[in-house]
Amino acid sequence: MQIEQVDLLILGSGGAGLFAALHAYDTNPRLAILVATKGLLGKSGCTRMVQGGFNVVLDPRDSLELHFTDTLKGGRYLNDQELAWVLVHDAPATIHELETRVGCFFDRREDGTIHQKPFAGQSFDRTVHRGDLTGIEIMERLRDQVLARGIPVWEEHRAVELMVAEGRCVGALLLDIRQGRFVGVEARATLLATGGGPTMYKISAPSLEKSEDGLALAYRAGAVMRDMEMVQFHPTGLLAGAGRVTGSVLEEGLRGAGGRLYNALGERYMARYDPERMERATRDVVSRAGYLEIMAGRGGPQGGVFIDVSHLGADFVRKTFPGMVQRVRDVGFDLATGPVEVSPTAHFHMGGVAIDPDGHSSLPGLYVAGEDAGGVHGANRLGGNGVAESTVFGRRVGDALGQEAAALPRGHLPPQAWEARARHHRRFWERKGGENPAHLLQELRQLMWEKCGLVRNQADLQACLVGLARLRDRLEAVSVAGSPSYNLRWSDALNLESLITVSELIAAAALLREESRGSHFRADFPQENDGEWLKNIFMALSGDATRVWTEPVRFTRQRPPGWEAGKEDEAQHGTRVAPGTV
Amino acid sequence: MAKTVTVVIDRSDAGAQRRFEVPVGRRETVLDALFYIQNDLDPTLSFRCACRVGMCGSCGILVNGGERLACRTALEPLGPVVELAPLRYFPRVKDLVVDFSAFYSRYRAVAPYLKPRPAVVDPVVAPPGSGLREEIDLGLECISCGLCLSACDVVGQVPEFLGPAALNRAYNLVADVRDAADAERLEVVGDRRRGVWQCHSHMSCVEVCPKGLAPTRAIAHLRRKLVAQAFFGRRPRPVPSQQRFAEGAR
Ligand SMILES: Cc1cc2nc3c(=O)[nH]c(=O)nc-3n(C[C@H](O)[C@H](O)[C@H](O)COP(=O)(O)OP(=O)(O)OC[C@H]3O[C@@H](n4cnc5c(N)ncnc54)[C@H](O)[C@@H]3O)c2cc1C
Ligand code: FES
Numbered sequence: 001m002q003i004e005q006v007d008l009l010i011l012g013s014g015g016a017g018l019f020a021a022l023h024a025y026d027t028n029p030r031l032a033i034l035v036a037t038k039g040l041l042g043k044s045g046c047t048r049m050v051q052g053g054f055n056v057v058l059d060p061r062d063s064l065e066l067h068f069t070d071t072l073k074g075g076r077y078l079n080d081q082e083l084a085w086v087l088v089h090d091a092p093a094t095i096h097e098l099e100t101r102v103g104c105f106f107d108r109r110e111d112g113t114i115h116q117k118p119f120a121g122q123s124f125d126r127t128v129h130r131g132d133l134t135g136i137e138i139m140e141r142l143r144d145q146v147l148a149r150g151i152p153v154w155e156e157h158r159a160v161e162l163m164v165a166e167g168r169c170v171g172a173l174l175l176d177i178r179q180g181r182f183v184g185v186e187a188r189a190t191l192l193a194t195g196g197g198p199t200m201y202k203i204s205a206p207s208l209e210k211s212e213d214g215l216a217l218a219y220r221a222g223a224v225m226r227d228m229e230m231v232q233f234h235p236t237g238l239l240a241g242a243g244r245v246t247g248s249v250l251e252e253g254l255r256g257a258g259g260r261l262y263n264a265l266g267e268r269y270m271a272r273y274d275p276e277r278m279e280r281a282t283r284d285v286v287s288r289a290g291y292l293e294i295m296a297g298r299g300g301p302q303g304g305v306f307i308d309v310s311h312l313g314a315d316f317v318r319k320t321f322p323g324m325v326q327r328v329r330d331v332g333f334d335l336a337t338g339p340v341e342v343s344p345t346a347h348f349h350m351g352g353v354a355i356d357p358d359g360h361s362s363l364p365g366l367y368v369a370g371e372d373a374g375g376v377h378g379a380n381r382l383g384g385n386g387v388a389e390s391t392v393f394g395r396r397v398g399d400a401l402g403q404e405a406a407a408l409p410r411g412h413l414p415p416q417a418w419e420a421r422a423r424h425h426r427r428f429w430e431r432k433g434g435e436n437p438a439h440l441l442q443e444l445r446q447l448m449w450e451k452c453g454l455v456r457n458q459a460d461l462q463a464c465l466v467g468l469a470r471l472r473d474r475l476e477a478v479s480v481a482g483s484p485s486y487n488l489r490w491s492d493a494l495n496l497e498s499l500i501t502v503s504e505l506i507a508a509a510a511l512l513r514e515e516s517r518g519s520h521f522r523a524d525f526p527q528e529n530d531g532e533w534l535k536n537i538f539m540a541l542s543g544d545a546t547r548v549w550t551e552p553v554r555f556t557r558q559r560p561p562g563w564e565a566g567k568e569d570e571a572q573h574g575t576r577v578a579p580g581t582v
Numbered sequence: 583m584a585k586t587v588t589v590v591i592d593r594s595d596a597g598a599q600r601r602f603e604v605p606v607g608r609r610e611t612v613l614d615a616l617f618y619i620q621n622d623l624d625p626t627l628s629f630r631c632a633c634r635v636g637m638c639g640s641c642g643i644l645v646n647g648g649e650r651l652a653c654r655t656a657l658e659p660l661g662p663v664v665e666l667a668p669l670r671y672f673p674r675v676k677d678l679v680v681d682f683s684a685f686y687s688r689y690r691a692v693a694p695y696l697k698p699r700p701a702v703v704d705p706v707v708a709p710p711g712s713g714l715r716e717e718i719d720l721g722l723e724c725i726s727c728g729l730c731l732s733a734c735d736v737v738g739q740v741p742e743f744l745g746p747a748a749l750n751r752a753y754n755l756v757a758d759v760r761d762a763a764d765a766e767r768l769e770v771v772g773d774r775r776r777g778v779w780q781c782h783s784h785m786s787c788v789e790v791c792p793k794g795l796a797p798t799r800a801i802a803h804l805r806r807k808l809v810a811q812a813f814f815g816r817r818p819r820p821v822p823s824q825q826r827f828a829e830g831a832r
Contacts, residue, residue: 040630040682043638043726058827092831099705100760103696105715105722112709113825136637136725143726144695147686155682178675207632241609244617244634244653327635330654331609438621482626483595486676489625 001418002183006032008405009171009187011159011214013037014045015387016370017193018142019394020401022102025149027402033151034185036174038158038194039209042143045195046206046371047390050138051251051323053129054391055122055384056091058114062124064088069558071385074121074282075350075378076518077534077560078227078553083376085557086357087385090392095128098391103141106130118256119383121282125256127384132251133323138387157183159213160494161421162190162221162366163413169221169365170411173421177491180484182422188408189365189401192218192353193394196371198231198506200499201346202449203247205234211495212502214372218353219501224362224540226374228502229509229520230350232381233454235261235286237345239302240331247345250307250324250335252383255279257320259309261290262339263298269305284380284519287344291454294343306339344454348386349502350377350519351509354538359397362540365408367401369393375536379518428493434479437492444471444499452507457524461511468504475500505546509537512548530560587657589615591627592667594676599624606657612645612666613652616678628677636792639727642669643678649729649790669732671741685728688744692752692770697763703832704824706760714822718754721800723793730787730797742776746787746797749778753800756807759822772808779805 008024008031010017021035038044057067067088072079095114098104106128107115118125130137146153156177163170163184171186194217197210219225236250255261261279263269273289274281281289290305300306309317314336318325321335328335352374359367370390377385428434451464475497480490515529516522535550555563584605591600602623604615613631620627631641634653641652644667646660657664672680708714730746737743744752752771756764771777778801787797 039632040638040640043640044632048638049633049635092827096705096827096832100702101696101698103755103758103760105708105718105758108708108710108715110709112707112712112823114705131723133637133723136723140724140726141696147690148693148695178679207638208634209632241607243607243609243611243614245609245611248635330636330656436621436625480625483676486628486679487626488620488628 001415001422003186003415003418004034004183005186005410006034007188008033008191008401009185009189010035010191010193011037011172012045012193012195012370013041013153014193014195014370015047015138015142015390016195016394017191018042018146019391020191020193020369020398021151022142022145022149023395023398024402024405025151027399028406031402031405035146035151035153036157036159036185037153037155038213039207040155041146041153042139044207044209046197046210047195047387048135048139049207050135050387051132051249052119052253053117053127053134053384054095054387055119055126055382056095056128056388057088057126058092058095058116058128059124059126062126066123067126070122071382072378072558074380074382076380076528078230078378078517078536080375081555081557082357083355086396087376087389087392090396091388094388094391094395097395098138098141102145104130104137117253119252120255120280120286121382127253129253131323132253132321135387138391158494159194159217160425162217163418163421164221164363165411165413167364168409168411169363170413173418175425175494178486180487182425184418186410186412188410189367189405191359191367191369191397191401192372193368193370194372195390196349196352198346198349200444200448200503201453202445203237203343204346205237205247205249206347208244211498212349213498215349215352216498216501218361218366218368218372219505219539219541221366222363222541223366224354224538225505226351226354226536226538227378228351228505228539229513229537230379230518231346231506232283232348232350232519233287233344234347235283235290235344236307236342238327238331239304239341239343241302243331245327245331248327249345249347250328250340250342251321254307254309254321254324255286257309258312259307260311261286262306262308263293264300265298269293269298282380283383288454288521291344300341302341304341304343307342308339309335310337310339348381350374350379350381351506357396358400359393365411367397369397379520425494428478428480428490431477431479432481434477435474437478437489437496440471440474440478441492441496441499444496444503447471448503452503452510454521456510456520456522458511461507464507465504465511468500468507472500505539508548509539512537530563534560585658587615587660588663589619590663590665591677594674598626604657608658610657611653612650612655612657612664613641615657616652628679630679637725639725642727642729642732643667644669644732649733651727651729651792654792669728671732671737672728682728685726685731685747688731688748689726689751691744691776692748693763693767694748694751694755696755696758696761698760699762701821702760702824704827707823707825714759717803718757721750721754721795721797724750724795725793727792729790729792733786733790735784735786736780736782740775740780743780744771744776746801749804750795750797750800753804756804759819765816768808768811771804778808
């Protein structure tokens with residue numbers, strides 16, 4: 001096997017990966033950097049798919065404190081407050097850099113300054129955007145700057161394993177998808193920026209190549225994971241029959257601008273769930289409401305609810321949301337003049353690898369930024385804080401890598417160790433006539449949707465874990481044939497393995513959290529329980545077993561309303577360690 | 583009986599199956615058909631996609647001979663037989679998957695990245711209607727899908743031609759008050775062999791652009807700039823007014 005050596009290996013070419021590459025390069029131009037990405041440079045991933053925009057404090061009437069409080073409230077105080085503060089604090093400088101150095105140009109107000117639009121769950125209109133397809137501008141321009149610096153990029157090389165030697169991450173095993181062969185990359189530092197992506201649900205939004213690879217790899221390598229139960233569903237995923245467009249997101253700005261949600265009876269049902277904020281409640285609340293309406297039999301012909309923006313005026317809608325109007329027209333409806341059927345869609349994973357503010361994971365040599373990291377958003381992410389996270393942390397972790405990477409030790413593994421892992425991922429070729437991974441993926445998506453989705457309970461979650469164990473057995477019966485070059489069935493098998501691994505962690509953590517908070521809702525424990533559960537669930541693989549434990553949230557900057565100081569000390573001491581296997 | 587369409591695919595392996603019967607519903611796209619074939623009929627078929635909503639530009643192919651994004655092309659109206667093939671001028675990786683080097687070698691040549699002017703330190707104040715951004719806005723949403731390159735007649739005859747997308751990008755930067763590199767970029771796009779003078783205005787790029795952009799318009803603007811420069815020389819550009827950012831946010 002070919003084994004290459006670099007100083008810094010960046011996995012993923014979304015907002016986090018590319019911004020990190022630029023900053024690492026600019027901080028230390030002599031660093032040998034390699035970007036390896038599952039899809040095409042800057043085209044793959046979800047930063048590219050960002051529609052609505054980017055939360056940032058620019059207006060003197062707004063403040064970092066307000067954005068911070070909104071973020072914690074939205075996250076139901078489960079956030080790592082230091083990470084959330086970095087998000088809020090570094091966002092203005094990130095927008096400044098995007099506009100003045102990277103080459104982006106965002107929409108303007110009448111007075112010519114940067115426009116900010118309303119999003120849900122925010123006390124100020126602070127979402128910067130380029131029309132309603134903001135991610136194109138951000139990713140095209142970041143890509144341009146990567147080209148400018150001549151940073152090497154391997155497209156369609158997917159990481160299948162992080163390699164660990166003596167407790168350090170020493171690089172990654174990559175599959176060159178085009179050639180169908182493995183390549184090893186030894187690196188002093190490895191940045192995981194593969195963008196999570198909960199595509200294990202029947203209806204989901206992320207780009208189709210994403211399959212939570214980063215989380216599965218980090219977990220297998222022994223890194224500490226957190227908040228895995230927290231999966232965000234976006235309330236307005238488009239429904240387009242059996243087509244792959246189903247699950248794609250109609251952006252949050254529609255609700256921000258005053259869009260209304262109706263069930264099939266024509267009731268504006270948000271009045272029953274959040275009479276004050278109505279459609280502008282946070283995503284967790286609005287998604288669950290939609291789901292409950294659908295489950296109660298008040299759904300439309302495709303099993304969805306309806307978003308209606310026509311009362312805002314057809315011209316306004318066409319001018320403000322041209323991308324959304326076009327997408328809806330593609331599937332045969334008119335957003336400007338009537339209701340469009342939508343469903344909650346799995347959108348974003350708040351859980352991920354535990355990091356410090358400079359992206360260090362618990363595994364030396366492994367850095368993480370973007371959606372692969374956990375902690376920034378707590379139990380629910382605000383719309384507009386996702387692309388802010390990937391760019392803010394990509395930038396910041398890139399700086400840290402520029403300063404640190406060259407001095408990190410280079411670990412070595414014998415060629416046999418690389419070969420052994422490659423053989424593992426080739427095992428599907430040894431069988432004939434086995435299971436079809438595409439069909440198993442369908443089953444997984446159905447299982448997770450029904451048993452570990454928007455409304456959960458103990459019995460379902462237990463059944464989910466049993467179902468997942470069965471799927472894992474059947475994964476071992478999957479067979480792949482034909483040429484290894486660009487073999488999509490092999491990709492499906494590898495995707496399935498990542499998704500099962502991460503689904504197990506989601507379901508196990510969801511079973512443990514016996515309360516409802518943010519995007520995690522337990523029908524058997526429908527209340528938020530601050531006394532017991534202002535805690536984060538952590539998980540880490542050690543040997544063959546999964547260590548699971550909780551730690552009280554550290555309110556380093558802000559306490560939840562009503563939280564008493566004394567209680568906090570008590571909770572700090574009451575750390576509960578619940579060992580168990582997943 | 584569900585309606586079906588016959589999909590005929592240009593495969594890289596001459597022995598591979600080429601014809602497939604695909605059931606079709608009203609909302610399904612060419613991309614959905616490819617998934618169906620790969621999942622259920624022939625697992626060895628290769629194609630590429632990512633976003634599936636026309637944002638990433640990964641899924642360009644020839645559909646009945648014309649450049650299209652597979653994810654935004656409805657299958658049903660295409661008729662009983664649909665022929666699919668990889669984009670022209672791009673080296674083929676496998677089946678419908680092509681290598682984007684053909685696109686990037688041209689794109690890179692125009693220095694497609696902002697080189698910031700030292701005098702512009704903060705975001706530019708650009709009221710709608712001020713004339714600062716209107717022309718650029720019209721050409722901004724390029725997704726680098728490569729359809730225009732594949733559709734360009736000139737590229738077939740003059741392989742060095744930079745092609746529509748790269749020239750469109752070059753114009754956006756030349757017209758950008760923030761950029762410092764307009765002179766070097768104009769030199770590249772003014773090159774007799776590779777540059778704007780090769781364009782015959784056949785408009786094929788305009789026809790196929792999934793974002794409704796008009797690279798020919800950008801090319802015409804570039805020509806005008808080149809002519810103006812030849813006659814009047816380079817004019818210094820005024821420094822635009824800027825939105826002051828707090829010191830800490832720079
Ligand atoms: C439809 C949609 C709309 C959204 N809209 C908004 C919005 O309006 N505002 C907002 O704030 N947030 C939004 N988000 C969320 C936002 O996109 C994400 O929070 C953020 O962009 C993630 O960035 P990232 O860099 O971590 O990952 P991504 O941008 O997803 O990039 C991941 C990269 O890793 C690559 N990769 C994956 N697996 C591997 C592997 N095994 N090996 C190597 N590379 C790999 C991928 O191909 C890709 O290049 C939206 C998300 C979606 C899905
Ligand atoms: S898959 Fe992204 S444009 Fe078609």
